[in-house]
Amino acid sequence: MLTAAAFDPTTAPDLFSQAAGPALGQDAFLKLLITQIQMQDPIEPLSTTDYIAQLAQFSAVEQLQTANLNLGILYQAEAVSQALLLIGRSVATADGSVSGLVEAVIFSDGQPKLLIGGQHIDPADVVRVW
Numbered sequence: 001m002l003t004a005a006a007f008d009p010t011t012a013p014d015l016f017s018q019a020a021g022p023a024l025g026q027d028a029f030l031k032l033l034i035t036q037i038q039m040q041d042p043i044e045p046l047s048t049t050d051y052i053a054q055l056a057q058f059s060a061v062e063q064l065q066t067a068n069l070n071l072g073i074l075y076q077a078e079a080v081s082q083a084l085l086l087i088g089r090s091v092a093t094a095d096g097s098v099s100g101l102v103e104a105v106i107f108s109d110g111q112p113k114l115l116i117g118g119q120h121i122d123p124a125d126v127v128r129v130w
Contacts (some may be wrong), residue, residue: 081115086126087102091114091116
């Protein structure tokens, strides 16, 4: 159990300095857990059930991050697959600035782009396929 007397904000690590957004990341969660264990009252250490609950939370955070990574990979594979299916088809963009035959799919910064008449077009800009 962390007591107010045991907590010294001048020596505690800065857990929230990461620019990861409003949620704690896996690293920050682990640092928080370690800091809590280090600063617990030696007379009343963290109970086993509290410790197991925190480890379970850590495990859940880790699994969510893995699932999120896998979803990102799946999304990227789907985008590539859809772009490749457009090769040899005629397409047009929403603003009408580009239309023509998709000659190839190239990758720019890991994202698929359609090559149409020497121009690189984002597949999301395509509104008509024939």
